[in-house]
Amino acid sequence: MPARKDHGASIGDDELYEKVRDQGASKQKAARIANAAANTSRKQVSKKGGESGSYDDWTVAQLRKRAGELEIRGRSSMKRAQLIRALRNS
Secondary structure, three states, rough: OOOOOOOOOOOHHHHHHHHHHHHHHHHHHHHHHHHHHHHHOHHHHHHOOOOOOOOOHHHHHHHHHHHOOOOOOOOOHOOHHHHHHHHHOO
16 A cells, blocks of 8 residues: 555545546546545535546647636646646646
8 A cells, every 4th residue: 555645734535536536537627626625524625516537538639628718837748648748737
């Protein structure tokens, strides 16, 4: 089992944060979900919203469109893996 990362006091549930990031969520979204879970229970948090697919399931056109919404520079020349990495780090 890999060592648990500590993201500091701003992240309430580090394990959930990492899981959500691995699924393709942005840092901000993962933090919101992890902190909501820390303030209630994971079961309650999962009932609040829908489910977003992983970036791995998106087409290049969808990835570029989302990158445009987030104003990621250089997106038009990025390959699929680069787009996914840029989106996950935004």
